[in-house]
Amino acid sequence: MAKERNSCVLRDLRQRPGNDICADCGAAEPDWVSVTLGVFVCQGCSLIHRSILSLNQVKSVLQDTFDDKETEFIASMGNDAAKAKYEQQVPAFYCRPSHTDCRILREQWIRGKYERQEFIHIEKQEPYSAGYREGFLWKRGRDNGQFLSRKFILSEREGALKYFNKQDGKEPKATMRIETLNATFQPAKIGNPFGLQITYLRDNSTRNIFVYHEDSKEMVDWFTAIRAARFHYQKVAFPGANDEDLVPRLTRNFMKEGYMEKTGPRHTEGFKKRWFTMDDRRLMYFKDPLVSE
Structure with missing residues (x-):
């Protein structure tokens, strides 16, 4: 009873x-x-x-x-x-x-x-709130699709996320400005439970890189560090805004993704299968889901 x-x-x-x-x-x-x-x-x-x-x-x-x-x-x-x-x-x-x-x-x-x-x-928040983070992530290659270890550096002071093809390299392969960064977890799309898609603008075009880390905490710490850098950038860019207004701007999931058939610019061209992404107010298409830089 x-x-x-x-x-x-x-x-x-x-x-x-x-x-x-x-x-x-x-x-x-x-x-x-x-x-x-x-x-x-x-x-x-x-x-x-x-x-x-x-x-x-x-x-x-x-x-x-x-x-x-x-x-x-x-x-x-x-x-x-x-x-x-x-x-x-x-x-x-x-x-x-x-x-x-x-x-x-x-x-x-x-x-x-x-x-x-x-x-x-x-004090336990230091790994993602210090304003600087350096480490290695597995990054998907643009041409061969293989994941290779690459050195990444996130610096709020420099306002950028960089990665290097060589461990001791002095010049980054890519520099991604914090103001244009977006990061979203895409485990199914990338084929890894800890897979993260990082999107940024270069030459007014949207670019993607696909990364993961074997340790889930490390991967979430990277994701959170990007959000922290974005937050502090927004605080400077919009000094009068409340935190509640800034948080939705930090990172975002894509509204819709999937394949559709698309014609070419000429009426004589047939339909071709393309991967479409609805991101905020932008509709973009790529040859396949994992098109990178």
């Missing part, structure tokens, strides 16, 4: 304001609860919690039973209290993922909040 009563209490707790959306991605009507943290989460985020050893005590609100100790803890915590504890100092530029974002973003958000406690201890 006690376990059945507790299950009813959990269902009631889930309806409270704050608990009625996932604590991590904001999805509506979460059916799972972390017994470790006392927060209600959606099924997708519950799977991520289960994969993390220190957070893996997750139960179904609708199917599992709860003892008195678990019920009392969850009642004392809840999503709002957990947010106040674990999200004390989230930088404005940090991407808070939604339920539609890819797993790498959601997983590192969850690990950053609860496991590493990055938003309680601000």
Whole structure:
């Protein structure tokens, strides 16, 4: 009887304001609860919690039973209290993922909040908030499609992201200005769960590079460092703007992508298959999805 009563209490707790959306991605009507943290989460985020050893005590609100100790803890915590504890100092530029974002973003958000406690201890944010980042990423070659290790340097002071074909190279292969940068995770398109597409302007044309890192945290740190650099650039460019107005400008996912048939400039030319991308208010097309510089 006690376990059945507790299950009813959990269902009631889930309806409270704050608990009625996932604590991590904001999805509506979460059916799972972390017994470790006392927060209600959606099924997708519950799977991520289960994969993390220190957070893996997750139960179904609708199917599992709860003892008195678990019920009392969850009642004392809840999503709002957990947010106040674990999200004390989230930088404005940090991407808070939604339920539609890819797993790498959601997983590192969850690990950053609860496991590493990055938003309680601000010094743990240094890898992506220092204004300078240097390291190696696997970059897809333009001609052969092979991924090769390349040195990347992101510098807010220089206002650029650069990469070098040689480890000791002094001249960058490409310099991408921070004001035109966009970065979006494209795991399916790139064929790697940590695949990131970086878009920039060169000679008034849109260029792409495709990169990944074997470590998911390293890849998200690069993504967040780009967002931080973009944020500080926007703060200078638009000194009167609020942070809430600047954040949507930092990075963006493409509105729509896919193949369509396109004719040539002459009426006599036939249709050819091309990859189209709807990016903000621009419709672009390429010969294939992975066209780079």
